[in-house]
Amino acid sequence: MMSLLGIAAIALVIVILFQISKAGEMLNELGNTKKAGDTNNRVQANLFLWTLIFGLLAIVWSAFHYSPMFLPEPSSEHGVGIQRMYFWTLVSIVPIFFITQILLFGFAYRYKRDETRLSHYFPENNKLELIWSAIPAVVMVLLVTGGLRQWLKITGPIPEDQQEEVITIEATAQQFKWDIRYAGPDRELGKKAVREMSDDNPWGQDWADAANKDDFVPTEIYLPVNKPVMVKINSLDVLHSFYLPHFKVKMDAVPGIPTQFWFTPTKTSAEMQNILDDPGFVYELACAELCGKAHFNMRKEVYIVTEDEFNAWMKEQKSLYSQFAAPQKNADVDTEQEKDEKVNVDKTVSAL
Amino acid sequence: MASTDINIDAHEGHGHDHHDDHHHEHETNFVTHYIFSQDHKMISKQFLITGIIWAIIGVGFSVLFRLQLGWPDESFPIFEYLLGKWGAGGKLDAEFYYALVTMHGTIMVFFVLTAGLSGTFSNLLIPLQCGARDMASPFMNMLSYWFFFAAGVVMFISLFVQTGPASGGWTAYPPLSALQSTSSGSGLGMTLWLTSMSLFIVSSLLGGLNYVATVLNMRTKGMTMMRMPLTIWAFFFTAVLGVLSFPVLLSACILLIFDRHFGTAFYLSDIFINGEPLRNAAGQLVEGGSPILYQHLFWFLGHPEVYIVILPAMGMVSHILATNAKKPIFGYHAMVYSIMAITILGFLVWAHHMFVSGMNPFVGSVFTLFTLLIAVPSAVKVFNWITTIWRGNINFTPAMMFSIGFVSLFISGGLTGIVLGNPALDIGYHDTYYVIAHFHIVMAMAAGYGLFAGVYHWFPKMFDGRMMNNNLGYIHFWITFIGSYCIFWPMHYLGEAGVPRRYFSFAEFNFANGFEDLNVFISVASIVVFFAQFLFVINFFYSILNGKRMRSLNPWGSNSLEWTTGAKGIHGNWEGAIPEVHRWPYDFGKDGYEHIPQTVADKDLKEIKTSERLPSR
Known part of the structure; x- marks a missing residue:
């Protein structure tokens, strides 16, 4: 009913304007x-x-x-x-x-317009x-x-003198979430391939590659301040874009073509909370390339912390190898872990 | 000698008495006259009216998604009424939000601003302003319209399929557009989108080849290239751009159809979906394709496409500014060369849409150079337009108002292009509202203004000497002009806050949240502007039937050839011989004459009865 009234009102305004304009034109004709x-x-x-x-x-x-x-x-x-x-x-x-x-x-x-004059003839001036x-x-x-x-x-490449302290992470996008794999203490990401992916090997890692032994996938992103971060970006399904607005970082995630972006965070999350006088401030990771119906909801929080805090956090993380591939693992713990992950995924989906 | 026949004084009517002296040789009936017409003027009207209908649908879609963005928590019964299950309970479905965005872009760029603008005015003006009886191939011209119509029918059907229309953005990037399971719009809707686009490309090629052939071969005696109105130069280069770039889009579409239906992997590689690696029908892993390849192919058309949209508007605006300021277009040669430069550079800038797509950053640097270079001819055009109205004698017709509005928008939107063309800055602004503000102002709005200016100016040439209501035109202009700045200017601020485009809701992110007031403001402005367009639509259709007849054959005091035909448009345009051309079309205010039509030779100038010569200002 309201919308009908609204449309009627708009139509009325248009009709009135139309009639006034027509009358104006007729008056001009007469005068x-x-x-x-x-x-x-x-x-x-x-x-x-x-x-x-x-x-x-x-x-x-x-x-x-x-x-x-x-x-x-x-x-x-x-x-x-x-x-x-x-x-x-x-x-x-x-x-x-x-x-x-x-x-x-x-x-x-x-x-x-002034009927008593002509314009100034000025066609060209090189x-x-x-x-x-x-x-x-x-x-x-x-x-x-x-x-x-x-x-x-x-x-360009990370400058020579900073090569030693690079933190390498890998962002994998899929509808509609980001997963971050850390290179771990050896600072090297292990090889992986889509063809190897399965329930027992969710990232398709090549267990023969020693660099895979310490890689881990945490639920949040922690990064140390003032250290160069190399983000290797890839996608498992459609295009996404790795977007960190506060760091001026944006790079598409393309299935089949690994991309990368390196940057050096300069302010910790705590510092930003002080600067902005906003205790609720968090750095956010978003998707900036249309990827489907929940494109607007691919959020992950990013914490920039001091080096000590980062090292302490790293120690708590469990490598994927220990969860999925290490011999004589405890099966129960494993399924618990997996269930947790599933729950997380479900949460993202149900938040839509 | 036709030229002696042409009356220069605008206030003395041209003979209406010898209309029936020459009978049209073409026998026409309703079908061949109004439907399968081969007359360029009728085809132009078909393009225009189809374009207007699509514009109402396309802009209407934007109002629907602006309702969602302005008031995300409200429910609107209109969603359920119009969209059924996609708007159940008055809440817009996220999937359909993306479908609306996609359809808005596709419809506006291709159906309204390409077919509706270039199709309408190239068809109407190329024969009339060049002095030709019709297009080089009237039959191909007719096919061009009917392929466009077919493309429209297919696109229209796609709006009603059960899985919804295409929803992967107007760029339709794979793999989203290639893999049906990734989005419901990537099903039948996407198939229809690709079919429709293919038909549209055929239409555009048939039209474009015709325009080029007509301009090159069918100009009347004396109409050298450098005596052509700038409108014709613009249509000519637009057609060249279209003919050379649309085929590339066709190839992109065909490869995408192959990937979707025939198990190829041009754009697909290393995909893990529905819990397993993607395999083709033969069970092989899908590997080796490149989604970035599609982007290159798409933007090889996609960027020239924005010039296809804006060049005709530039040409018409140049012509209308000079005609109504009663002053020659400043720097005619520079204007021609800048159109040429924009056309050539327009082919070399496509990858600036892809700075952060993952392509080699070195490629990005090359494209940066050409992108910022294209600002030079654009700047020249702006300065020339401004100089054209300097010390002019401006008659504010609605067409003139929209032309001035066009220049204002082109400046505002063009300057932010300098920001976005810089790859370092683009990292931050890419795919944010800053981009939306930029391209809507510089390309979409500006080209729309070109369309309005053209319709108000050439309406008498389309509809047998009837004119549109000026007062309604002024109201339409002011609401639209102020409204379009109100819609798109605040989007720069959203962009400065990093708010990404194509977000169904901003509430999920702290950095994007908090602009509720601006989003409401933008939505209200867009609703007002949408309804203001009905002033134009009503004026348009009312004037076709009841518009006041023009008092003279040349109501705006123009110099170009289209005003030398009779009031009633006839097949073949001129009743007698096609007039000969003796000068360029911009002799305004020269030697004491307000305007000197192209058909007047120097030796005949003395015979022109003018009131005593006027001083120049």
């Missing part, structure tokens, strides 16, 4: 068309001017009003570089925005064209250079 044209041009020109003034004010006000809700200063080394790049990009585009909009609407207001091709070209070259320097640094 002096030329004068009506002048009045109309004046009205539209004034509307352009007011739209410009209020529009720009609204834009400036809203930008300041909502800026506290923007992402905070990035919590990663490369993120700070990206933010600097963004600042310089804004420095080049924001003035252009204001100048061109003011000129466009200003000219529209200033040069409304010097002007040259100036406004060259300036954007130079600015673009500067932005490309700056952008590519950042990009190549971000996508």
